[in-house]
Amino acid sequence: MTNIVVLVKQVPDTYSERKLNESDHTLDRESADAVIDEINERAVEEALKIKEAGEGEVTVLCVGPDRATDAIRKALSMGADKAVHVSDEALQGSDMVATAKVIAGALGKVDGYDLVIAGNEASDGRGGAIPAMLAEILGVPQLTHARELSLEGTTLKVDRETEDGVTHLEANLPAVVSVTEKINEPRYPSFKGIMAAKKKPVETLTVADLGVDAGELGLSGAAATVLEAAPKPPRAAGERVEDDGDGGTKVVEYLAGQKLI
Amino acid sequence: MPRTQTPLGLFGTEDLIGEDDRAIRDTVRAFTADRIRPHLADWFDEASIPARELARELGDLGVLGMHLQGYGCAGTTATAYGLACMELEAADSGLRSLVSVQGSLAMFAIWRWGSEEQKQEWLPRMAAGEAIGCFGLTEPDFGSNPGDMRTYARRDGEDWVLNGTKMWITNGSVADVAVVWAQTDDKIRGFVVPTDTPGFSAPEITKKLSLRASVTSELVLDDVRLPASAMLPEARGLSGPLSCLNEARYGIVFGALGAARDCLETAIAYTQERDIFGKPLASYQATQLKLADMSLELGKGMLLALHLGSLKDAGTLTSEQVSTGKLNNVREAIAIARECRTLLGANGISLEYPVLRHANNLESVLTYEGTSEVHQLVIGQTLTGQSAFR
Numbered sequence: 001m002t003n004i005v006v007l008v009k010q011v012p013d014t015y016s017e018r019k020l021n022e023s024d025h026t027l028d029r030e031s032a033d034a035v036i037d038e039i040n041e042r043a044v045e046e047a048l049k050i051k052e053a054g055e056g057e058v059t060v061l062c063v064g065p066d067r068a069t070d071a072i073r074k075a076l077s078m079g080a081d082k083a084v085h086v087s088d089e090a091l092q093g094s095d096m097v098a099t100a101k102v103i104a105g106a107l108g109k110v111d112g113y114d115l116v117i118a119g120n121e122a123s124d125g126r127g128g129a130i131p132a133m134l135a136e137i138l139g140v141p142q143l144t145h146a147r148e149l150s151l152e153g154t155t156l157k158v159d160r161e162t163e164d165g166v167t168h169l170e171a172n173l174p175a176v177v178s179v180t181e182k183i184n185e186p187r188y189p190s191f192k193g194i195m196a197a198k199k200k201p202v203e204t205l206t207v208a209d210l211g212v213d214a215g216e217l218g219l220s221g222a223a224a225t226v227l228e229a230a231p232k233p234p235r236a237a238g239e240r241v242e243d244d245g246d247g248g249t250k251v252v253e254y255l256a257g258q259k260l261i
Numbered sequence: 262m263p264r265t266q267t268p269l270g271l272f273g274t275e276d277l278i279g280e281d282d283r284a285i286r287d288t289v290r291a292f293t294a295d296r297i298r299p300h301l302a303d304w305f306d307e308a309s310i311p312a313r314e315l316a317r318e319l320g321d322l323g324v325l326g327m328h329l330q331g332y333g334c335a336g337t338t339a340t341a342y343g344l345a346c347m348e349l350e351a352a353d354s355g356l357r358s359l360v361s362v363q364g365s366l367a368m369f370a371i372w373r374w375g376s377e378e379q380k381q382e383w384l385p386r387m388a389a390g391e392a393i394g395c396f397g398l399t400e401p402d403f404g405s406n407p408g409d410m411r412t413y414a415r416r417d418g419e420d421w422v423l424n425g426t427k428m429w430i431t432n433g434s435v436a437d438v439a440v441v442w443a444q445t446d447d448k449i450r451g452f453v454v455p456t457d458t459p460g461f462s463a464p465e466i467t468k469k470l471s472l473r474a475s476v477t478s479e480l481v482l483d484d485v486r487l488p489a490s491a492m493l494p495e496a497r498g499l500s501g502p503l504s505c506l507n508e509a510r511y512g513i514v515f516g517a518l519g520a521a522r523d524c525l526e527t528a529i530a531y532t533q534e535r536d537i538f539g540k541p542l543a544s545y546q547a548t549q550l551k552l553a554d555m556s557l558e559l560g561k562g563m564l565l566a567l568h569l570g571s572l573k574d575a576g577t578l579t580s581e582q583v584s585t586g587k588l589n590n591v592r593e594a595i596a597i598a599r600e601c602r603t604l605l606g607a608n609g610i611s612l613e614y615p616v617l618r619h620a621n622n623l624e625s626v627l628t629y630e631g632t633s634e635v636h637q638l639v640i641g642q643t644l645t646g647q648s649a650f651r
Contacts, residue, residue: 188322189288190321191285191337191341192335192336
């Protein structure tokens with residue numbers, strides 16, 4: 001019996017326009033449709049595959065505002081068994097270190113986890129550090145950027161793919177894994193799954209339940225402060241080169257001037 | 262100025278749909294976007310679909326017989342079933358036809374009129390898409406008057422022996438089981454016919470200009486011998502098959518609007534991108550008047566469909582109300598498809614765009630499951646008390 005916890009984040013839909021709040025430069029959650037991060041669906045899929053291959057239970061763990069229940073329900077409708085939802089006003093604006101502490105605290109409320117599966121990075125913040133931070137806090141192995149994962153008994157094998165190449169990793173449970181987009185194709189929630197999702201247990205926790213110091217959380221607890229934010233300037237018009245027979249030379253001169261060749 | 266509203270957004274229909282029903286609808290929409298739409302032009306062009314593979318994928322989702330209870334069926338609301346039909350038909354009427362015939366005709370017939378043994382044998386496999394069903398009622402010479410059918414089931418000892426021909430049978434050539442209706446000495450009865458029974462054959466009908474992404478067949482029954490247990494015990498008379506048609510028609514009330522919505526969304530996008538005389542086609546009054554009128558009909562049809570869905574979920578939907586929905590929504594859908602084709606100009610006839618494919622498909626939808634004229638007469642009969650069919 002493998003107890004698997006999947007980390008799920010609700011993010012603004014990448015198809016909609018994403019904005020920051022003008023006052024504190026945190027994400028303006030009202031400005032865009034909120035959806036489960038696509039990479040999390042792959043994490044859920046991987047957990048379900050492990051469960052279906054043997055015995056196990058899949059718990060969804062989500063830190064986010066109340067409306068993140070939609071993202072949780074999507075994961076439950078795919079086939080996860082239960083969920084833990086940490087929702088607290090005090091979390092608004094938390095940085096990655098604080099978030100990792102909260103997740104670690106919430107894991108303490110899950111009855112004996114063996115494996116934590118996360119996406120390699122969220123599509124909104126794109127920090128990509130939470131899985132590593134979490135493993136560090138928990139004191140367990142981190143096997144990040146997995147494009148393939150297999151579990152034999154309590155031995156976990158992972159093909160880790162980064163720009164530097166592919167590394168074969170092996171660790172004993174418990175461990176934290178993060179998966180990339182290559183890991184699998186997530187299933188569609190079945191209709192029976194959709195209808196059953198509402199009846200599955202969702203435990204809602206606040207910061208007070210976790211034994212985490214509230215002073216370390218939220219915007220005020222963040223290690224760095226955003227002073228200013230501005231949208232990326234629109235792309236400037238390129239330089240136009242008229243070809244009077246010497247177009248090739250002019251292009252080379254331009255590239256050399258930019259130190260590109 | 263950016264677009265701020267969709268045709269159905271004008272009617273606020275989203276607020277009328279429950280959370281689970283919406284999630285089911287969104288799942289079907291995502292499935293068709295990923296797995297169906299990229300192939301549709303080719304399937305239509307080549308007049309072939311991978312029916313077996315599709316049936317299994319649809320079975321995994323829970324689409325097949327989704328609004329039936331038990332026997333491996335998902336047991337959703339009728340509204341969710343309607344919305345699923347809408348998404349399927351927004352892709353292609355042929356896909357929705359596959360699902361309608363499987364769930365509303367073949368499975369419903371067994372679920373409603375079958376013996377416990379027949380249900381156990383067929384429904385779980387059909388819900389999973391492992392077995393495909395078809396429904397044989399129409400004959401070459403008997404469409405709107407199925408009661409005059411010639412297919413005959415003769416008693417021979419305990420057995421039944423069936424002879425006759427069925428026509429325009431969706432899924433026929435790929436089916437594992439056919440629900441066949443036949444005259445007997447005791448009214449019209451239904452039979453569950455495994456398609457590997459000797460004497461049964463199902464040649465495919467080719468050279469179609471409509472529903473090309475759908476399998477359509479003839480069923481030939483040549484001394485097909487069946488055990489007594491093959492008869493549907495609970496159906497006696499024409500009300501048996503007509504109850505099944507009513508189920509399928511209900512799905513069409515929503516489905517046809519899916520095709521219309523797809524055409525209208527295509528036309529709205531196209532007219533914004535296409536310039537004529539130096540400005541977008543969408544900026545001309547003639548275009549906007551057409552788009553506005555089509556949106557009205559789409560939205561009114563959707564309100565009607567959702568209301569009929571509520572009535573069906575409450576168990577009070579009548580057959581003449583289904584006729585009302587089928588008549589209105591298919592008639593308006595084909596009008597919208599044809600009008601959208603005019604907005605796309607020559608591109609309207611191409612398979613690069615879905616518009617004429619939908620319009621051509623809707624030609625079949627207009628006459629199958631009761632022609633528009635038959636539904637007008639059904640309504641006329643309930644309004645006047647006079648039957649004017651013959």
